[in-house]
Amino acid sequence: MLEVMKNTHAEMPRRAWVRSVIGGGLAWSGVVARQNQPQSPEDSPVRLIVRGERPLNAETPVTAFDKALTPTEHFFVRTHFRPPQVDLRPWSASVEGLVENPLALHPADTSFKDYEHVTLTAVLQCAGNGRAFFEPIVPGVPWRKGAVGNATWTGVRLRDVLTRAGLKPGAAHVHFHTAGAPPHPRTPPFLRSLPLDRATLESTLLATHMNGEPMPDIHGGPLRLIVPGWTGNHWIKWVRRIVVSDVEAPGLFQQSAYRIPRDPAPPGATVPPENLLPVTEMNVKSLIARPGAGDTLTPGPHDIVGAAWSGMVPVARVEIRIDEGPWQVASFDDPTIEPFGWRIWRRSWEATPGAHSLSVRASDAEGRIQPESTAWNKSGYLWNGIDTIHVEVRS
Amino acid sequence: MKMPRFFRAAALLLPLIAAAHARPVVQDPVAVEERAEELAFGERIFDNSCRMCHEPELVLQQRLTPRQWDAEIEKMIGWGAAVAPEEIPWLRAYLTTNFSPSNPHQPSQLDQPMSKPASVVHSVDPRVMGNGDVARGQSLFLEHCGTCHGSSGQGGEPGQNLIAQPVLSQASDFQAVIAQGRHKMPAFDEVLKPEQTEDIRSWLLTLEYQPQ
Numbered sequence: 194m195l196e197v198m199k200n201t202h203a204e205m206p207r208r209a210w211v212r213s214v215i216g217g218g219l220a221w222s223g224v225v226a227r228q229n230q231p232q233s234p235e236d237s238p239v240r241l242i243v244r245g246e247r248p249l250n251a252e253t254p255v256t257a258f259d260k261a262l263t264p265t266e267h268f269f270v271r272t273h274f275r276p277p278q279v280d281l282r283p284w285s286a287s288v289e290g291l292v293e294n295p296l297a298l299h300p301a302d303t304s305f306k307d308y309e310h311v312t313l314t315a316v317l318q319c320a321g322n323g324r325a326f327f328e329p330i331v332p333g334v335p336w337r338k339g340a341v342g343n344a345t346w347t348g349v350r351l352r353d354v355l356t357r358a359g360l361k362p363g364a365a366h367v368h369f370h371t372a373g374a375p376p377h378p379r380t381p382p383f384l385r386s387l388p389l390d391r392a393t394l395e396s397t398l399l400a401t402h403m404n405g406e407p408m409p410d411i412h413g414g415p416l417r418l419i420v421p422g423w424t425g426n427h428w429i430k431w432v433r434r435i436v437v438s439d440v441e442a443p444g445l446f447q448q449s450a451y452r453i454p455r456d457p458a459p460p461g462a463t464v465p466p467e468n469l470l471p472v473t474e475m476n477v478k479s480l481i482a483r484p485g486a487g488d489t490l491t492p493g494p495h496d497i498v499g500a501a502w503s504g505m506v507p508v509a510r511v512e513i514r515i516d517e518g519p520w521q522v523a524s525f526d527d528p529t530i531e532p533f534g535w536r537i538w539r540r541s542w543e544a545t546p547g548a549h550s551l552s553v554r555a556s557d558a559e560g561r562i563q564p565e566s567t568a569w570n571k572s573g574y575l576w577n578g579i580d581t582i583h584v585e586v587r588s
Numbered sequence: 589m590k591m592p593r594f595f596r597a598a599a600l601l602l603p604l605i606a607a608a609h610a611r612p613v614v615q616d617p618v619a620v621e622e623r624a625e626e627l628a629f630g631e632r633i634f635d636n637s638c639r640m641c642h643e644p645e646l647v648l649q650q651r652l653t654p655r656q657w658d659a660e661i662e663k664m665i666g667w668g669a670a671v672a673p674e675e676i677p678w679l680r681a682y683l684t685t686n687f688s689p690s691n692p693h694q695p696s697q698l699d700q701p702m703s704k705p706a707s708v709v710h711s712v713d714p715r716v717m718g719n720g721d722v723a724r725g726q727s728l729f730l731e732h733c734g735t736c737h738g739s740s741g742q743g744g745e746p747g748q749n750l751i752a753q754p755v756l757s758q759a760s761d762f763q764a765v766i767a768q769g770r771h772k773m774p775a776f777d778e779v780l781k782p783e784q785t786e787d788i789r790s791w792l793l794t795l796e797y798q799p800q
Contacts, residue, residue, distance in 0.1 A: 241702040245646035251702050278752045280710040281717065281793060301712075330689050332656050335649045370799035374752060376641040377668030377743045382799055407709045414709060433799055 239267045244334050248272040249411060252322075252339030258500040259482040261527065261537055262314070263342035265404045270411050271319045271340060273383050277372040277431050284415040286399075290368070290437035293359030300401045300415045308349035308357075312405075313396060314534035315421035316343050316502045317428060320451060320472045323576025326566070329460050331573035338480050338580070343500065343535040346419045348400030351435075352393040360389075360437060367392040368442040369418055370434035385429055386442035387420065391473075396421045396533060399432060421533035422505040423473050424575070426451050453575065457568035474504035477563055478577040479511055479538070479555035486582040495542050497523070499580075502535035503557035511538040514552040523553075544586040552581040630682025637670045637679075640748060640771045647687065654684045670746030670772060716757045718790025720783065725791030728784050732776065741795055746772055752797040762789050 241251035252269045283302070289295045299305055319340035324333050334340075355367070368386040375382050391397065398419040401408060408414030413430030420427040426446075441447055452469035479501035484490055501508040507530045512520040523540040530536070542551075556562040566578035638647065652660065661680060665671055671679060685691075718725075730739060736747030743749035755761050766785045769775035780788070 243645060243702045244649060245643060247643040250646070276754060277797065278716075278754050278757055280713045280757055281752075282796075283712055329653075330651050332650060332652055332660055334646065372752065372797055372799065374749055374797045374799070375667075376748045378738070378749065379666065379668035380641075381667070384799070409709050411708070433797075 239264075241267065241269065242337075242339060244336065248275055250334050252336055253342060255338040255480055256482055256485045257339075258341075258480055259498045259537065261343065261534075262404060263344055265344065265406065265409060265412070268317075268342040268344060268403075268412065269319070269340045271334070271425060272373070272411070272430075274373050274375050274380070276410055277374060279372075279410050279415060279431070286416055286432050286435060288354060288358045288435045288437075290435075291361040291364040291439065292355070292437050293361060294357070296354075296358050298354065298399070298416070305349070305401075308353050310347060310349060311398065312345050312347040312402075313398070313419075313421060314343065314345050314531040315396070315419065316341060316475070316533060316535050317425050318342075318475055318478075318502075320424035320426050320574045321572070323567075323578070324573030326576050326578060327569055327573045329569075331569075331571055333573055340425075341480075341502075343502070344404050345402075346398060346400040346421075347402035347405070348398040348416075348419065350395060351397045351399055351418070352395070354399065354435070355393060355437065358437075363439045364437045365389050366438050366441050368434075368436040368438055369429040369432055370436065371429050372431040372433040381445040383429070383446050384442045384444050385427060385447050386438070387427060388441075389437075391420070391423070422475060424451075424475055426472070450572070451574065452572075453570040454568070458570075460569050460571075472574045475502070476567075476575050476577045477501075477503040477508065477555050477557040477561050479508070479553045479563065480580050481551060481553050481582050484551070484582070484584050487584070489585045489587065490544050492544055492546050492586055492588055495544050496539050497542050497551055497553075498537065498539040499553055500535045501538055501553075501555035503555070503561070505533075506558040507532055507534075508536050508555050509558045509560075510556045511536075512554055513540045513542075514554075515542060516550055520554070544584075546586050546588065548583065548585055550581055550583050552579050554579045626678060627682050627685055630678040630680070633671065633675045633679045634682055636772050637675070637746075638664070640670060640746070647683070649693070650687050651689045651691065651693070652683075652687060653689060654680075657683045657687075668743070668746075710757075716793070718759070718786055718793050720787035720790035722787070722791045722794055724784075725787035725789070728780070729788050729791055732779060733788065736773070741792055749797075750792055751795045753792075756789055756793050759786065759789060 239254060239257045241253060244250040244252060249270050249272050253263065253267050257263065257267050284300050286298045286300075287295065288298065319336060321333050322336045322340035323338065324331060325335040325337045351367070366386045366388055368384060371383055373383060387397070396419075400417050400419045401415060403409070403412055403414075408417060413428070416432045418427070418429040418432055449466075451472040452466075453472055454464045455468045455470050458464050479499060481497060481499040483498040484495065497513055501511045511523040511525070513523050514520050521540060523538040526537040526539060538553075554563040563577050563579050567576045634644070634647070638644075657680060661671070661676060661683070665676075729737075729741065733741075733747070736744055737750050738744035738747065741750040750756070755765065763782055763785050765773075766780060766788075767775060767777040767782075776785075
């Protein structure tokens with residue numbers, strides 16, 4: 194259920210961060226560190242794995258996925274182009290197109306508090322998470338397991354904003370223009386749209402906060418679209434213009450990118466556009482966080498722990514397999530189910546000396562189950578093959 | 589960019605060189621040396637052109653077939669990458685030779701931990717705005733920068749879009765880039781005084797990116 198938190202925005206002002214420039218490779222982006230960072234159990238030595246420094250693409254080590262919520266500092270970052278400057282003037286986003294009353298949203302302004310603020314927990318996963326596991330190899334950021342995380346997101350419902358603006362007849366799609374500018378006039382902008390029925394779902398938010406704190410720039414603050422259950426390419430960062438239209442957004446990123454074959458096609462096959470489907474809902478998936486791949490363990494009891502999630506319905510069941518043994522049901526840490534969040538699961542294992550493989554597979558509330566491997570597609574989307582790791586047990 | 593003499597001569601033999609790429613092993617010492625020189629030239633094009641918009645890790649972690657690399661090169665040139673047609677064969681040779689599926693990753697190319705936190709929050713800070721003369725900055729920009737970066741900073745051939753670039757918030761970083769040059773941009777330290785650079789930065793800071 195959505196947890197309604199009225200006016201939480203007022204209690205969470207954007208903090209006055211003291212700037213200090215980070216040296217080295219990150220200086221390019223004006224990325225700054227926050228001083229006097231509070232010491233907490235979350236201040237573990239987890240370091241993101243860099244897949245590209247500029248624009249910044251970095252994934253979370255899978256060993257961090259044993260927590261119900263992924264700390265913001267450890268959350269993966271996917272950027273297509275450079276992040277925009279957000280410190281020049283108060284942020285504003287326009288609502289225009291097929292609306293009766295075009296309006297402007299000012300997240301830092303008191304007027305924004307007129308909207309009911311809600312907080313929900315949702316998995317954010319890049320459509321290309323696991324791309325590196327496709328064979329033959331496909332181009333793109335070679336994400337392995339960590340372009341995913343689970344966080345709380347606080348903001349206003351998009352449908353409340355659209356209701357206030359008033360939809361005109363013919364409204365069918367909502368376009369989201371980001372302030373993340375392409376580097377060159379010939380580079381297509383990252384323009385995406387949602388069909389109106391998805392845009393007006395209760396769970397679709399315009400968020401200002403992540404894990405209860407003002408959303409960091411690199412994660413799309415001051416204003417990011419939240420589309421729980423759908424892949425990260427829909428979660429537009431730095432929302433600047435919201436345009437209601439009768440048609441889908443034009444351009445590469447909506448019209449031809451983020452497509453997979455309707456039916457599995459062999460690598461290299463040419464699939465006609467009418468047989469391609471847009472990537473929208475996430476598929477069911479699970480990962481082993483502990484033990485880590487390649488770990489050496491002592492004989493005796495060990496917990497196997499990890500995270501599992503799906504798209505518009507929750508995960509229902511997680512099973513573990515040791516070597517070639519039977520699938521054994523794991524338990525969930527928390528019996529409550531966040532509709533769009535992930536669930537931490539665990540199962541105790543009596544480890545015996547030798548080399549072992551540990552596998553996990555999840556199934557969701559609609560009975561969909563993880564396959565051994567995911568049907569190949571040329572851009573490497575939606576990998577959800579069964580996760581297997583290898584460990585060594587010796588005294 | 590001026591090609592080394594060897595390459596100007598070899599340009600006539602491009603089809604033969606392209607065919608040679610298919611051979612996994614080159615035994616002839618002269619050919620080995622020429623090939624190394626050719627790949628180094630391709631790497632230079634990569635450094636000068638591709639790194640204008642992205643750092644190399646993204647490419648170093650790819651392992652693609654020649655056909656896939658051709659598609660990537662074509663896509664990036666379509667997106668504005670400053671690669672001249674005559675440079676394409678060298679760039680292609682560099683990419684297809686070093687980053688093919690048959691050439692496994694070096695451990696150093698994978699799983700590099702990030703050394704600094706990325707999760708930070710900027711607040712609106714009027715101190716970011718420049719201290720320079722905005723009008724003078726615009727005319728200096730048109731005179732020295734507009735040819736490559738477009739008359740309104742929106743980007744052009746071959747310069748990047750400069751509107752709302754995060755580097756604009758960092759006066760010292762911006763000064764350093766202008767003074768020392770970067771990638772295809774020459775150093776301007778003997779052309780622009782620091783206060784003139786600040787004028788330019790101040791003008792650029794007045795521009796807002798309006799997605800269309």
